[in-house]
Amino acid sequence: MRCAWLLALAACGPTYVRSAPKPAWVEATAGFTPGTPTTPTIVQRYRATASRIISAARHDHAAYRLLAELTDTIGARLAGSPQLDKAIDWAARRLRDAGHDVRTEPVMVPHWVRGREEAALVEADGSERELHIIGLGGTVSTPFGGVTARVVVVTSWDDLEARAADVKGAIVLYNVPLPPWDTARGFSGYGEVAPYRSQGPSRAAKLGAVGVLMRSVTATSLSTPHTGAMRYADGVPKIAAAAITTEDAELLARRAAAGPTEVRLRIESQQLPDVPSANVIAELRGRELPDEVVLIGAHIDSWDVGQGAHDDGAGCVMMMQALTTLRTLGLQPRRTIRVVLFTNEENGLRGGRGYAKDHAAEIANTVLALEADSGGFAPVGFGVELADGADPTRSQLTRTRIGAIADLLRPLAPMRVIESHSGADISPLVEAGVPGVGLIVDSATYFDIHHTSADTLDKVDPDDLAAATAAVAVFAYIVADLPGRIDAP
Numbered sequence: 001m002r003c004a005w006l007l008a009l010a011a012c013g014p015t016y017v018r019s020a021p022k023p024a025w026v027e028a029t030a031g032f033t034p035g036t037p038t039t040p041t042i043v044q045r046y047r048a049t050a051s052r053i054i055s056a057a058r059h060d061h062a063a064y065r066l067l068a069e070l071t072d073t074i075g076a077r078l079a080g081s082p083q084l085d086k087a088i089d090w091a092a093r094r095l096r097d098a099g100h101d102v103r104t105e106p107v108m109v110p111h112w113v114r115g116r117e118e119a120a121l122v123e124a125d126g127s128e129r130e131l132h133i134i135g136l137g138g139t140v141s142t143p144f145g146g147v148t149a150r151v152v153v154v155t156s157w158d159d160l161e162a163r164a165a166d167v168k169g170a171i172v173l174y175n176v177p178l179p180p181w182d183t184a185r186g187f188s189g190y191g192e193v194a195p196y197r198s199q200g201p202s203r204a205a206k207l208g209a210v211g212v213l214m215r216s217v218t219a220t221s222l223s224t225p226h227t228g229a230m231r232y233a234d235g236v237p238k239i240a241a242a243a244i245t246t247e248d249a250e251l252l253a254r255r256a257a258a259g260p261t262e263v264r265l266r267i268e269s270q271q272l273p274d275v276p277s278a279n280v281i282a283e284l285r286g287r288e289l290p291d292e293v294v295l296i297g298a299h300i301d302s303w304d305v306g307q308g309a310h311d312d313g314a315g316c317v318m319m320m321q322a323l324t325t326l327r328t329l330g331l332q333p334r335r336t337i338r339v340v341l342f343t344n345e346e347n348g349l350r351g352g353r354g355y356a357k358d359h360a361a362e363i364a365n366t367v368l369a370l371e372a373d374s375g376g377f378a379p380v381g382f383g384v385e386l387a388d389g390a391d392p393t394r395s396q397l398t399r400t401r402i403g404a405i406a407d408l409l410r411p412l413a414p415m416r417v418i419e420s421h422s423g424a425d426i427s428p429l430v431e432a433g434v435p436g437v438g439l440i441v442d443s444a445t446y447f448d449i450h451h452t453s454a455d456t457l458d459k460v461d462p463d464d465l466a467a468a469t470a471a472v473a474v475f476a477y478i479v480a481d482l483p484g485r486i487d488a489p
């Protein structure tokens with residue numbers, strides 16, 4: 001389970017294990033101990049403050065204006081790129097401008113650079129039809145001039161193994177469709193399909209394949225290929241791998257079903273030595289317990305196409321603006337709220353791992369970590385993730401109190417509280433025992449543009465982004481201000 005989750009983590013998307021939908025109130029309190037005194041207390045104690053924060057954060061498009069700066073003046077920002085350095089400088093500057101205590105903490109990141117990429121269906125007469133592809137993150141180049149080979153179309157791991165004899169010398173196409181968004185469950189199926197992208201190249205190479213095409217992980221397509229993370233297994237030849245549009249995947253599947261079909265694939269990319277990067281950290285220091293930290297985070301890097309607007313520029317500006325809203329309102333909680341904008345989530349998770357390592361001594365004082373990395377859509381809930389072996393009483397108290405905070409957010413939206421994966425960057429903290437929370441948003445259209453050239457500012461609704469920012473601000477403030485820690489009996 002954990003393994004499958006980690007694969008999806010690097011791929012940067014929500015993999016919620018959701019229960020069937022229920023009315024908001026029932027969801028917010030389901031499974032919680034009846035009569036727990038803390039729930040009404042939290043609601044009473046913080047109702048007025050929550051309303052103040054919500055009206056301040058909601059009637060202001062400040063988060064959207066920050067996102068416009070990030071996306072329109074800097075744009076895509078893959079690890080190792082000068083754009084990522086600029087984005088880190090920009091975020092630190094804007095956070096300082098807002099009066100926060102800001103620092104950057106160095107992390108080394110991988111430096112992979114995309115080059116020329118092309119693919120074509122080769123007809124029997126030698127003519128070619130262009131296929132729309134994008135190299136998977138970290139792909140090696142094809143041999144000089146590219147490879148031309150038969151296509152073997154597979155729809156599952158079992159299918160791949162069953163066709164092992166055909167795969168030798170072929171280009172394997174993983175034609176595994178992402179199911180349509182499940183509105184009732186708020187579920188994407190991304191976690192089930194993305195492993196074909198992350199593991200597919202090495203599993204095909206083990207059987208002698210010379211290249212891999214991956215059907216883009218999306219249920220809806222206007223001929224746009226989706227990139228994403230991929231990891232080569234040790235001891236297996238590295239072969240070039242690219243995502244192909246769903247339209248072209250279906251074309252190849254039809255042609256391959258009708259008869260032998262050849263594809264030419266040419267990829268040029270470079271894996272350069274690691275380079276320095278940094279996590280950006282900004283704080284609103286606690287008034288009574290400044291050493292106790294409530295972490296709220298997102299990732300500042302993006303893939304190298306589009307603008308990284310939803311993924312995860314939106315998460316970054318939510319965190320930045322949530323902190324600024326609290327400071328502007330003069331709301332200084334008991335504990336410190338720390339914004340962390342992690343570097344290199346997409347193709348390395350070095351920011352998240354580096355933070356957990358550098359702050360290992362602080363883990364015990366980290367009360368909770370929240371991440372937003374599912375797009376800048378309207379907030380719909382919180383996904384709570386507690387470490388394996390967490391104390392059941394404390395875990396239940398955490399859920400109960402988060403349920404109470406969700407109840408205070410009802411003016412924004414009915415908020416569910418469910419058990420789910422929280423966030424990739426905070427996953428090392430969760431493994432170390434810190435309660436993790438993921439902001440759940442209405443991701444119905446997220447995978448249409450995820451990791452593509454279409455992840456641009458125009459896809460972000462300023463009101464939805466403001467509502468998500470308000471939810472983060474209220475959540476962070478209350479968790480940081482509670483008289484006892486959120487899991488304290």
Ligand SMILES: [Zn+2]
Nearest residue numbers: 012311312373
């Ligand atoms: Zn992301």
